[in-house]
Amino acid sequence: MAILGAAWLVYGALLFARRPDALIHPQMWAEDAVVFFDQADRLGVRSLVRPNAGYFHTLPRCVALLAGGFDPAAAPAFYNYAAWAIGLAAAALVGSWSAGERGVARFGFPLALLCAPHLSQEIFLSLTNIQWVVAPCLLLPLLADPPRRPAGLAGYAGAMVLIAGTTPFASALLPLWVVRLIWGRNTANRVPLAGAILGGLAQVGALATASRGEVAASFMSVGYYFRLIGNRLIADTLGLGGLWPSHPVGQMVGGVVGLGLLAAATVGGGWRGNRRIWLGGAMGAFFLAVVWRIHPGDARAMLDSTFGDRYFYCIRVLLLWLVLLVAGDARNFGRGSRIAAVGVLVLAAVASARSFTAEAWLDYHWERYAGALRAGRPVDIPINPDWVYHYGGRPAETGVKAQPAVDDRSGAGQAAGR
DSSP: OHHHHHHHHHHHHHHHHHSTHHHHSOOOBTHIIIIIIHHHHHHGGGGGGOOBTTBOOHHHHHHHHHHTTSOGGGHHHHHHHHHHHHHHHHHHHHHHHHTTSOTTHHHHHHHHHHHSOOSSOOSTTOSTTHHHHHGGGGGHHHHSOOOSSHHHHHHHHHHHHHHHTTOTHHHHHHHHHHHHHHHOSOGGGHHHHHHHHHHHHHHHHHHHHSOHHHHOOOOOOHHHHHHHIIIIIIIHHHTOGGGSOOSHHHHHHHHHHHHHHHHHHHHTTOSTTOHHHHHHHHHHHHHHHHHHHOOGGGTTGGGSTTSOTHHHHHHHHHHHHHHHHHHTOTTTSOHHHHHHHHHHHHHHHHHHHHTOSOOOOOOOOGGGGHHHHHHTOOEEEEEBTTEEEEEOOOOOTTOOOOOOOHHHHHHHHHHHTO
């Protein structure tokens, strides 16, 4: 128990270290204000069933509603500390099924969730981006048996509903959950699977009713996708940088070779009882979901490590889980393969360490506008990343039109001009 407690202290410190300013000087980030805060303020509980960008965001919506019961000045801190707590809860959830693993894998699985290479550092301790941190937890009903106690089983199923209702990746994993539900031998596992499927169906419904511009893009050549695999999943995960080919043909070959190695790691040892097959299938499903979301105008930029790194973070986590399973599987893999797997883990750790801590966001002094927010007066509030949140105010119960908060707007101009 003491070892486990020490592990969670370490995980909490590591997550804090990825973006310390988010907890020391909390700031609003993008949709934190313009979507979650705004719609919780205007719509209340109805905001829970309001899709954004074509899908539901259940966890951020719940946090925004809870934060609405406190002073608006505390909203950035409430959001960021909630993101920190959710990140640790996700690690605890992963740790619950990895507790039976041996050696480094026992703590390596939750550690990968918090420390996988992420070059842009945009997803950590941000309520808007919490969906990327929790998405790998959707694999748990595929990889391990659920808790035996009814209370634990109910909590596990509830967590699956919340997580599946927060990320569009749930729609991509839906076929795998259905297969596991039909052919799984453990009847208790049907409870969390049913929860995940419920959330996944909700996401499919939201995506099906959204406009095409919100959910889909045109497809590229096959060579482009091999390059994408090589550049973003292999080179970026291992921190190869300048060692990776710069010519398109070389990048394509690197992607093909990398995909072949991933396939060998997935199917090695056959199909029966092979958790690595579920990981491989999930990585493929996640990649297809990313491909579907890529806008045609962003396709070329997606080959660059500096663009859209959040789209590949979840796949990198699953990749590290796959490598951890290979490294600890002496039955199906020889000594050389397991040593190579350890080498991959070391390279990934070095790559993550190079960009582990993010730069601080600008302090736009959200608290200066709390008076207008309390009173329900319209105000323009500067937020990260260089956005302006146009708060429309709340109509007064008397029917008198709300007046703009002139003093608060002057503060906005000062903050935005820095």
